[in-house]
Amino acid sequence: MLNRFISLSALIVKGSCGFQGPGLLSKRQSLLKSGAKNKTMSAKPFKVLITHPEVPQSGIDLLNENCELVRVESLPPKRSELLQKIRGVDGILWGGHEALNAEVLDAAGPQLKSISTMSAGIDYVDLDEVKRRKIPLGHTPTVLDNAVADLAVGLLIAAGRRFHEGRKKIETGNWENYHLNWMLGQDVRDSVVGFYGFGGIGQAIAKRLSGFDIDQVLYTTRRRIDRETEKELNAKKVEFNELLTKSDFVVIAAPLTAATQGVFNATAFNKMKNTAVLINIARGKIVNQNDLYDALRSNRIFAAGLDVVDPEPLPPNSKLLTLDNIIILPHIGSATNRTRSDMATIAAHNVLRGLVGERMLSPAY
Numbered sequence: 001m002l003n004r005f006i007s008l009s010a011l012i013v014k015g016s017c018g019f020q021g022p023g024l025l026s027k028r029q030s031l032l033k034s035g036a037k038n039k040t041m042s043a044k045p046f047k048v049l050i051t052h053p054e055v056p057q058s059g060i061d062l063l064n065e066n067c068e069l070v071r072v073e074s075l076p077p078k079r080s081e082l083l084q085k086i087r088g089v090d091g092i093l094w095g096g097h098e099a100l101n102a103e104v105l106d107a108a109g110p111q112l113k114s115i116s117t118m119s120a121g122i123d124y125v126d127l128d129e130v131k132r133r134k135i136p137l138g139h140t141p142t143v144l145d146n147a148v149a150d151l152a153v154g155l156l157i158a159a160g161r162r163f164h165e166g167r168k169k170i171e172t173g174n175w176e177n178y179h180l181n182w183m184l185g186q187d188v189r190d191s192v193v194g195f196y197g198f199g200g201i202g203q204a205i206a207k208r209l210s211g212f213d214i215d216q217v218l219y220t221t222r223r224r225i226d227r228e229t230e231k232e233l234n235a236k237k238v239e240f241n242e243l244l245t246k247s248d249f250v251v252i253a254a255p256l257t258a259a260t261q262g263v264f265n266a267t268a269f270n271k272m273k274n275t276a277v278l279i280n281i282a283r284g285k286i287v288n289q290n291d292l293y294d295a296l297r298s299n300r301i302f303a304a305g306l307d308v309v310d311p312e313p314l315p316p317n318s319k320l321l322t323l324d325n326i327i328i329l330p331h332i333g334s335a336t337n338r339t340r341s342d343m344a345t346i347a348a349h350n351v352l353r354g355l356v357g358e359r360m361l362s363p364a365y
């Protein structure tokens, strides 16, 4: 996936920094020259802050070619170190999910030309502030679709087939397999899977699930996806109510916005089948967690599998953790070696392109 993504861009830009190519080379050379004149102390024309000490080397190497790098070294990254090191930088590779807001942008200064996050979701960015200052912002969707989709399928099966509860039964000496109907779960085969949000991640999940002989994909989005993909995935756009009432598995794969926050509440859970399984790989705040707790505890819905919660980290004394019919992961959807490295590569390309005034590989607005 990454190769396809990069090779498309390589038609326009080539070279280790992604800077060579028609039109861009001369632009870059003149930018380098003028930058070098302005910064006589440094041969590298741009100064870029890396806000997290663990940003993969793939991204660091790309930036290092033409940029003087300033790096936050504390772990977890300290805001005070970031605010001190950010002064005067031209670009930022924003490695974590900490608030990227006016405080940060003010501390950086008016010369700031380019920012990229290393995430698909940008709900921690004050987008209005970034836009108001006309600073190009990139993010890293697409490259993490497969990793998150793999995890979502894992969660869907784990929640539907009661993995967590089963493990607890073993630990507590309650392996009661003399019951014929012990630990029965939900079939994926012939099920209706409903997606709340059906972008790259949702579609990657649906593609995987087609191998499980599901009956139908339903999806709720603002805009209908293209007909060919609908056909390929056996997917039908429906209103939210229909999604809730007809789906055996409901997968939340939408960005967190003012419109999606808290949408999965008691009203929504009351419309779902009592055999339904809820999966959330998007953002915790899309679900009202108190209402989810009640729905699971009363068996109003069958089970839930969450990779995202609110807040993160979830306090160890959260009442959600007392339930048998929920499986919770610590937001590890994109956490594979290859994906993390790919995210750093895309983020670095975004930053570099923003620095020379070119369109980013994946602009966030």
Ligand SMILES: O=C(O)C(=O)CO
Pocket (backbone or CB within 6 Å): 118, 119, 120, 121, 122, 144, 148, 282, 331, 332, 333, 334
């Ligand atoms: O990149 C993101 O936004 C994620 O949450 C990955 O899981």
